[in-house]
Amino acid sequence: MPPRAFDDTIPPHLDAAFNYARWLTGNDADAEDVVQDACVRALRFFGARREGDARAWLFTIVRNTWYSRVARRGRARDATSIEDTSGEPADVALDPEALLLQQQAVVRVRSALEQLPSEFREVIVLREIEGLSYKEIAAVIQAPIGTVMSRLARGRDRLASALRQAPTLVGHLR
Amino acid sequence: MTCVDVELECDAFVDHELDLASRTALQDHLLDCRECRQRVDDRVALGRLVRSLPYHTAPDNLRARVLAPATRRRFRRMPTLAAAAVLILSVGGGAALLRSPSMGGTSGVDVVAADIVDGHVRSLMVDHLLDVQSTDQHTVKPWFAGKLDFSPPVRDLASSGYPLAGGRIDYLSKRPVAVLVYRRQQHPISVFVWPAAERELLPLTWSTRGFHVKHWIQGGMSFWIVSDLNDAELSGFVRSLQASQ
DSSP states (O other): OOOHHHHHHSGGGHHHHHHHHHHHHSSHHHHHHHHHHHHHHHHHHGGGOOSSOHHHHHHHHHHHHHHHHHHHHTOGGGGOOTTOOOOOOOOOOOOGGGSOHHHHHHHHHHHHHHHSOHHHHHHHIIIIITOOOHHHHHHHHTSOHHHHHHHHHHHHHHHHHHHHTSGGGHHHHO | OOHHHHHHHHHHHHTTOSOHHHHHHHHHHHHHOHHHHHHHHHHHHHHHHHHTSOOOOOOHHHHHHHTSHHHHHHHHTOHHHHHHHHHIIIIIHHHHHHSOSOOOSSSOHHHHHHHHHHHHHHHHHTTOSOSEEOSOHHHHHHHHBTTBSSOOOOOOBGGGTBOEEEEEEEEETTEEEEEEEEEETTEEEEEEEEEOOSSOOOOEEEEETTEEEEEEEETTEEEEEEESSOHHHHHHHHHHHHHHO
16 A cells, blocks of 8 residues: 555645755755755654644645754754854955846845744744744744744844845835 | 734744744734835745755766666665565555655645545535535635635536535635535535645645545646545546646
8 A cells, every 4th residue: 555645745835845955055056955854754753643734734744854963973063052142244255246136136135035043034934035924833843832923023023134234125124 | 913023933833833823913913014014025925936946857978877786786675674664564554655746835735635635524524525515616716716826726526426515614734725626426526725835746636534636737726536436436526626727
């Protein structure tokens, strides 16, 4: 008997899993490894899955896979502490005249979001890009809804202030 | 409500996570407070910027690896899980097959589809199918103006055999939505319309409790239709509606 239920449940969310993993890890190679490992875990735990949003369930596994990897590697860089305030946006090397304003905006926003500590970055990605509700985000990051709310607020504050330093985006924000 | 309250609730407000009472109170405050309006506008603009980022889709080779036979074999080697899978297939298999191909908005698709059916059934039970009763699209369309923050596309499909009956407002996924009602013989068809979320969903068909639900995104609008009409005639309706947009 082929695992049809798995095939119906997981592959449709592969793009979302990869997108989330890409934002967590910051690079394609790690994102691919994490998603592949997460899918193997998902297969293993599929029987124990509670009814509900399969996508949020997969996000939870992707997240746990990534953080257990980070812990193993001891790569502090990937798990920037929430207290870490050294969030200066990286100086993105690009020729302003060679790029359209929109492209600049994308680079700036992406860079600013990538510079956010992961605790803030992931709730913004889950909310804005994946459209999860607070309740769903709370389930994914295994934290109370109050934590989701405060991280979203603080993360957005930081993101906004980072972007205000980028002159090309003033028009987008104001 | 004070400016400090708005500062605290601003994110929940733009995320549509406030209950109706708080939402209304906050909106009232915004009418009088330019500073708070700016705060909310900034948050909305920030969200738009983040959502404008390119989406990282899974590379083909990853997709192939995840679905590779090697992954499957791991599955089959675990007898308890295989048994669990059989159980899922026999008990929940039908539900799994109905599961949507993609999710979006603030709720899962299954949740939205179930809400759509509920909205349709409720409107039939309390005889609240229509707030504005007219077969004239030029009467129905202006009726929505001022009641919604978007303009739903209203088309009469009488020439295709699906006359417009009217419209109503419903509240769904934490926002007011337009509902256009068409008829095919004695079968009402509710068409729920609202501006589509940022990410496109694949077209979807869903059936429950004798109702069929169909969903697609067209022209920036999210369309959800529900009816007890048979699938063939409902598909004909969908084609006519899509062609009219």
